[in-house]
Amino acid sequence: MPVYLDHAATTPMLPEAISAYTEALGAVGNPSSIHSAGQGAKRVLEEARETVAFSLGCDPIEVVFTSGGTESVNLAVKGLWWARQSKRPRPRILVAQGEHHATVDTVEWLERYEGAVIEWIPLDAEGTIEIEALAAALEAHDDIALVTFLWANNEVGTLEPVREIVALAAAFGVPVHSDAVAAYGQVPIDFRATGLAALSVSAHKVGGPIGIGALVLSRTATVVPLIHGGGQQRQVRSGTQDAPAAVAFAVAARSASASAADPSRYQRLRDRVIDGVRAAVPSAVLRGAPVDRLPGNAHFTFPGCEGDSLLFLLDAAGVSVSTGSACQAGIPEASHVLLAMGLDDDEARGALRITVGHSTTDADVDAFLGALPEAVARASRAGLSARVPALGH
Known part of the structure; x- marks a missing residue:
């Protein structure tokens, strides 16, 4: 599933x-x-x-x-x-x-x-x-x-x-x-x-x-x-x-x-996501307020990665998340939210938003965390290739 x-x-x-x-x-x-x-x-x-x-x-x-x-x-x-x-x-x-x-x-x-x-x-x-x-x-x-x-x-x-x-x-x-x-x-x-x-x-x-x-x-x-x-x-x-x-x-x-009256279930699942991402990808940076944040929201930037690449790789592994960034006329753009928070264009491009809800299970979190390291590794290679000028013509 x-x-x-x-x-x-x-x-x-x-x-x-x-x-x-x-x-x-x-x-x-x-x-x-x-x-x-x-x-x-x-x-x-x-x-x-x-x-x-x-x-x-x-x-x-x-x-x-x-x-x-x-x-x-x-x-x-x-x-x-x-x-x-x-x-x-x-x-x-x-x-x-x-x-x-x-x-x-x-x-x-x-x-x-x-x-x-x-x-x-x-x-x-x-x-x-x-x-x-x-x-x-x-x-x-x-x-x-x-x-x-x-x-x-x-x-x-x-x-x-x-x-x-x-x-x-x-x-x-x-x-x-x-x-x-x-x-x-x-x-x-x-x-x-x-x-x-x-x-x-x-x-x-x-x-x-x-x-x-x-x-x-x-x-x-x-x-x-x-x-x-x-x-x-x-x-x-x-x-x-x-x-x-x-x-x-x-x-x-x-x-x-x-x-809303009892957000503890959402918070527990969200915190599992946050702790799991930090353990799997130590370079990932949690964005947004660390305490005063939605109980179901975990948002990270991954240095050296394109958020869109991460999204597609995770989707291929059967996990649906979001970049949280706008995409107009087929051209990916850095998130205006992250730019407003002071990130530069490169930092803002490597974003993923992971949000839990009423149907989310621990198995869902496990599946995401299991697929994430390979997706980050592949997206990092893709990002590096995009930044290295081609030799020859």
């Missing part, structure tokens, strides 16, 4: 979520219809919303179902930015470096087409937002529309000081959005306690179906919608709501709450 250690990309659907999904697909009814079939669909939809809300520490009315994390980020960032321009221009967005491309591409679109001003807040060597730089930016400008940052970095797993960031921004009356897609199901999330204006999550990261996520939008926050139509969800998002997917999402949300 193939070994799957890329749960940060997507995790297998839980059997109970599949069962709930297929059963719900057999029911008929548009949740917006007032006849009995429609009201039946609405009932299961709203019950699912309540379950998802409970898992995130918010009120059900604050849960806006979306097509996934990317839409949730777009709706939060664009919607908050547009809404903040209503009384006077506030073009500036404070964005942490090393963000997921859902955020990076969104703010760059706003910059290109809407006149937004983007100010990038640096990360330290562990991937933590430099709080002093954020405070200085907040103090220096009175035209800030919002702050947006990852609750946990999706590549290196570093957990950010969420409440400290929100408190800083609140002192200047600036709303804050957090992309919690990577954090959901790994650490407890209490939206109400954070003071956030908006928070994004996705179901497929916690054992739910692909194609549904949520934007948690505070009762006090205002966004301009991306999609116009029937205004089915608080006039924030239009479109017929997917009740079956919401039902499956709710099942996964219950599991996510339990996993």
Whole structure:
């Protein structure tokens, strides 16, 4: 059986979520219809919303179902930015470096087409937002529309000081959005306690179906919608709501709450990965915060190796992991997260992200650790060959 250690990309659907999904697909009814079939669909939809809300520490009315994390980020960032321009221009967005491309591409679109001003807040060597730089930016400008940052970095797993960031921004009356897609199901999330204006999550990261996520939008926050139509969800998002997917999402949300409340299993498996990699490849360097990191994330750089080569060699050995780096138009690029953490291009290229999840076993970890030394040896030779100029022509 193939070994799957890329749960940060997507995790297998839980059997109970599949069962709930297929059963719900057999029911008929548009949740917006007032006849009995429609009201039946609405009932299961709203019950699912309540379950998802409970898992995130918010009120059900604050849960806006979306097509996934990317839409949730777009709706939060664009919607908050547009809404903040209503009384006077506030073009500036404070964005942490090393963000997921859902955020990076969104703010760059706003910059290109809407006149937004983007100010990038640096990360330290562990991937933590430099709080002093954020405070200085907040103090220096009175035209800030919002702050947006990852609750946990999706590549290196570093957990950010969420409440400290929100408190800083609140002192200047600036709303804050957090992309919690990577954090959901790994650490407890209490939206109400954070003071956030908006928070994004996705179901497929916690054992739910692909194609549904949520934007948690505070009762006090205002966004301009991306999609116009029937205004089915608080006039924030239009479109017929997917009740079956919401039902499956709710099942996964219950599991996510339990996993976040007791992360010890993930931590044990992650620590086995970390200790095993260090023993097998002493030159490997753990990236991200050593303590304040996701319980399921181990991220290493391997000097002298290309991450893509390692990935393909491990895949050939039946082990699925990730480089965590972008690949555009078939050209591998160094991770922008690692570059933001101060690594040079060569260091950043030799990255692997190993992430455990609900289906991970000790045998999976053993298989990865067994395949790793040969993969590193072969990738090192390939990297050396690429760096040595060819003789002759």
